[in-house]
Amino acid sequence: xxxxxxxxxxxxxxxxxxxxxxxxxxxxxxxxxxxxxxxxxxxxxxxxxxxxxxxxxxxxxxxxxxxxxxxxxxxxxxxxxxxxxxxxxxxxxxxxxxxxxxxxxxxxxxxxxxxxxxxxxxxxxxxxxxxxxxxxxxxxxxxxxxxxxxxxxxxxxxxxxxxxxxxxxxxxxxxxxxxxxxxxxxxxxxxxxxxxxxxxxxxxxxxxxxxxxxxxxxxxxxxxxxxxxxxxxxxxxxxxxxxxxxxxxxxxxxxxxxxxxxxxxxxxxxxxxxxxxxxxxxxxxxxxxxxxxxxxxxxxxxxxxxxxxxxxxxxxxxxxxxxxxxxxxxxxxxxxxxxxxxxxxxxxxxxxx
Numbered sequence: 057x058x059x060x061x062x063x064x065x066x067x068x069x070x071x072x073x074x075x076x077x078x079x080x081x082x083x084x085x086x087x088x089x090x091x092x093x094x095x096x097x098x099x100x101x102x103x104x105x106x107x108x109x110x111x112x113x114x115x116x117x118x119x120x121x122x123x124x125x126x127x128x129x130x131x132x133x134x135x136x137x138x139x140x141x142x143x144x145x146x147x148x149x150x151x152x153x154x155x156x157x158x159x160x161x162x163x164x165x166x167x168x169x170x171x172x173x174x175x176x177x178x179x180x181x182x183x184x185x186x187x188x189x190x191x192x193x194x195x196x197x198x199x200x201x202x203x204x205x206x207x208x209x210x211x212x213x214x215x216x217x218x219x220x221x222x223x224x225x226x227x228x229x230x231x232x233x234x235x236x237x238x239x240x241x242x243x244x245x246x247x248x249x250x251x252x253x254x255x256x257x258x259x260x261x262x263x264x265x266x267x268x269x270x271x272x273x274x275x276x277x278x279x280x281x282x283x284x285x286x287x288x289x290x291x292x293x294x295x296x297x298x299x300x301x302x303x304x305x306x307x308x309x310x311x312x313x314x315x316x317x318x319x320x321x322x323x324x325x326x327x328x329x330x331x332x333x334x335x336x337x338x339x340x341x342x343x344x345x346x347x348x349x350x351x352x353x354x355x356x357x358x359x360x361x362x363x364x365x366x367x368x369x370x371x372x373x374x375x376x377x378x379x380x381x382x383x384x385x386x387x388x389x390x391x392x393x394x395x396x397x398x399x400x401x402x403x404x405x406x407x408x409x
Contacts, residue, residue: 057072057073058072058073059071059072059073060072060073060075060126060127060128060130061128061129062077062080062126062127062128062129062130062131062132063130063131063132064077064080064081064084064086064132064134065086065132065133065134065135067084067086068084069081069083069084069126071083071126073125073126074125075125075126076099076121076122076123076124076125076126077108077110077119077121077122077124077125077126077130077132078090078093078099078106078121078122080126080132081121081132081134086134088106088108088121088134089105089106089143089172089175089176090103090105090106090122091103091105091150091168091169091172091207091209091260092122092209092210092211093106093122094211094215094258095309096215096219096258096309096315096316097211097214097215097218097219097258098214098218099120099122099123100122100210100214101120101122101123102208102209102210103146103207103209104120104142104146105143105146105147105172106120106121106122107119107120107121107139107142107143108121108132108133108134108139109132109133109134109136109138109139110124110130110131110132110133111130111131111132112127112129112130112131113129118139121134140176143176144176144177144178147169147172147173147176147178148178148181148182148183149183150169150173150207151169151173151178151181152181152182152183152184153204154169154181154204154205154207154261155204155205156181158170158205158261158262159173159181164274164275165262165265166262167205167260167261167262168260168261169207169260169261170261189203189204190202190203190204190235193243193244194267195243195244195245195246196244196245196249196251196267197245197251197267198251198253198266198267198268198320198323198324199244199251199253199255199256199264199265199266199267200264200265200266200267201236201244201263201264202262202263202264202265203235203236203237203263204263205261205262205263206235206236206261206263207260207261207263208227208234208235208236209260210227210236211258211259211260212225212236212254212255212256212258212259212263212264213225213226213227213236213255214258215254215255215257215258216254216255219254219317220250220252220254220317222248222249222250222252224238224239224244224247224248224249225237225238225255226238226239228241236263250319250320251320251323251324252317252318252319252320252323253266253307253318253320253323253324254317256323257306257307257316257318257323266304266324268324268327274298274303275298276296276297276298276303276304277297277298277299278296278297279294279295279296279297279306280294280295280297281293281294281295281308282294282295284318284321284322285381286319286321286322286325286380286381287380288380289313289314290313290314291311291313291314291317291318291319291322292308292310292311292312292313292314293305293306293307293308293311293318293322293323294306294307294308295326301330302326302329302330305318305322305323305324305326307323337349338350338351338353338354339354340353340354340357362374362398366398366399371398371399371400372400372402374394374398374400374402375394375400375402375403375404376390376391376393376394376398376400376402376403376404377404377405377406378390378391378403378404378405379405379406380405380406387405390403391403
């Protein structure tokens with residue numbers, strides 16, 4: 057593989073041909089601000105925050121680091137006073153019509169625009185724009201679309217189209233009337249949306265967000281990487297927790313099985329953990345009513361009934377149904393129990409259990 061030697065802010069980097077300047081900068085631990093870029097998506101270059109100075113021979117120009125590829129002998133400067141002023145100005149334009157409660161951090165929702173504004177000292181809205189022009193779309197059972205926070209980075213539309221293959225969200229209108237919307241401006245519930253949450257996972261400002269986190273907002277104390285319990289795919293996810301409570305599930309883009317993708321159950325179906333209807337102790341039916349029992353009582357009853365059925369009707373009168381929520385080791389033991397102890401090959405599995 058051909059390699060290119062480049063200098064980025066005085067640091068030498070040797071990277072493969074075809075590497076973007078943004079990727080090369082990351083390889084030598086240099087951070088270039090972005091809003092429209094996401095490593096899970098192809099570059100689009102609409103936010104212009106990643107613009108850098110490049111020199112190759114007599115060529116000297118400002119280019120978008122997310123798009124432009126390195127060339128051998130290239131010199132890159134990422135933080136000149138001119139670039140910093142341009143980024144600050146671009147951020148001032150973005151926050152002009154961004155809700156003030158989001159910029160003040162009152163919403164509890166993560167917002168990359170807010171963090172960049174603070175990083176560049178954009179603490180006040182120097183320009184005055186229109187606020188709260190769009191009503192919330194809360195037609196989805198799991199997501200809220202708040203176009204007043206949208207910065208038209210197109211991360212949601214690209215994730216919907218290129219990652220999930222759904223093409224639900226589009227850029228509608230022109231100029232300052234441009235907005236993210238389903239075709240024909242339909243409510244989200246009236247589309248073919250599968251509630252995968254890819255748009256939510258890629259949105260940098262909380263314009264598309266989980267409908268059901270706690271209100272008032274509670275900030276997570278920790279983010280714990282775990283595995284989705286619903287099926288055997290092994291999708292990794294991040295649990296945002298406070299104390300013993302799950303606040304929300306977010307994508308883990310390093311997950312080897314799913315690379316950040318989750319189905320509706322994996323992303324939004326976590327409330328069963330804290331459900332008051334969840335069984336925490338075994339139950340035995342006595343006189344037509346379910347009553348709590350000890351594990352010894354429950355296991356003795358199950359063993360007795362299984363033995364009676366096998367002796368009376370034979371082992372093939374029994375069947376064992378396993379669950380994708382069990383671990384591989386537990387599923388192995390279940391089938392071993394069915395075959396070696398009960399003497400039946402009637403073993404099945406349902407991914408929905």
